[in-house]
Amino acid sequence: MSERIWTAGLVVIGDEILSGRTQDRNVAQLAVWLNVQGIRLSEVRMVADRTPAIVEAVNTLRTRYDYCFTTGGIGPTHDDITVDAIAEGLGVPVIVHPEAREELEAHYETRGGLTEARLRMARVPDGATLIANRMSGAPGIRHGNVFILAGVPHITAGMLAALTGTLEGGRPLVSRTIGCWVAESEVAELLRAVERDHCGDAKDAAVAIGSYPFFREGRVGANFVVRGADGDAVARCIADLSERLALAGYNVTPDGI
Numbered sequence: 001m002s003e004r005i006w007t008a009g010l011v012v013i014g015d016e017i018l019s020g021r022t023q024d025r026n027v028a029q030l031a032v033w034l035n036v037q038g039i040r041l042s043e044v045r046m047v048a049d050r051t052p053a054i055v056e057a058v059n060t061l062r063t064r065y066d067y068c069f070t071t072g073g074i075g076p077t078h079d080d081i082t083v084d085a086i087a088e089g090l091g092v093p094v095i096v097h098p099e100a101r102e103e104l105e106a107h108y109e110t111r112g113g114l115t116e117a118r119l120r121m122a123r124v125p126d127g128a129t130l131i132a133n134r135m136s137g138a139p140g141i142r143h144g145n146v147f148i149l150a151g152v153p154h155i156t157a158g159m160l161a162a163l164t165g166t167l168e169g170g171r172p173l174v175s176r177t178i179g180c181w182v183a184e185s186e187v188a189e190l191l192r193a194v195e196r197d198h199c200g201d202a203k204d205a206a207v208a209i210g211s212y213p214f215f216r217e218g219r220v221g222a223n224f225v226v227r228g229a230d231g232d233a234v235a236r237c238i239a240d241l242s243e244r245l246a247l248a249g250y251n252v253t254p255d256g257i
Contacts, residue, residue: 003229006169007042008034009061013072013082014151015049025153026071033160038169039067049073054085062146067167072151074138076117082148083141087125090143097124100139107137132162174231176238179223179257180250184211190244191224198237207237216257223256 010030016022024046031041042065047053054073062068073082087094100122105114121138124130131140131147133155140159141148149159180187188211195209207228214221224241228234242252 004170005229006039006067007065008039008067008069009043009065010041010045011054011057011061011068011070012044012046012151013049013054013070015079017046017072018048026149026151026156029153029157030069030071030160033164034169035172037164037167038172039167040173049079049081051081051085051088054082055089058086058146059089062144067145067147069147069149071149071156074121074141074148074150076120076138080120083123083125086143086146086148090125090146092126092143094123095126096122097128097130097139100124100130103130103139104137131159133159134162171229173227173229174234175225175227176234177223177225177256178238178242178245179221179253179255180245181219181221181257182245182250183220184213184222187222187245187248187250190248191241194237194241194244198233198240207233209237209241214257221257225256 010027012024012026014022017024027044034041043061045057045061047057054070058068058070070082070086073080084094096119101114101119104118104122108114108118124141125143128141128143131142131149133139133150135155135158136150138150140150140162147163149156191209191211195207198207207226210225210227212223212225214223226234226238226241228237245252
């Protein structure tokens, strides 16, 4: 019987991301965090600050995967519309969460007080619970399998820390890397054959091989990453791949180049 694989989707929200003014760092940090929780990030969408786009993306990913995360658009300004859009998608009203209001009042007590703009950060879709935020006072939000996080990476990290160990997941993915000074096109068939031979009958025994080419020191090379939920299966696959590459005449660098 194969082990249950838990999955998640991510919606990155913000005009500033799509315009290039801001470079997203949350995809990488969420993917790494999810893997530790035994959850695989399966899809990422980037959408503008537009209600229809947010509604469509969140409703699709929350039904397609076990969990749906969003980053961005929960600040105090007029263009922070994530909460309203997700509430619309869920079919619930927006309310001011009493605990969120208390947290913001305490945070801003010596910072000019809780203004109407700051109070916007206490608004949640009705029925939501809060995700602690020790960085800036404004909490993240959970509604069912939807997790609404800040867009600022270090604040997102704090919210993820608060969620650590609270989500149901499976075994985290294990990965091993080797590298070769070779054009990946030269070994494409070899990679395909090794992955096929080690795919396994059960999903939890399966491995996948990723190839990541680069150009360095005036020549081409590639790092090959073997991933899977079963550490022993990953070890067997990396050993077999290393052996076949060596037999084909390529020098293998453990842990990648």
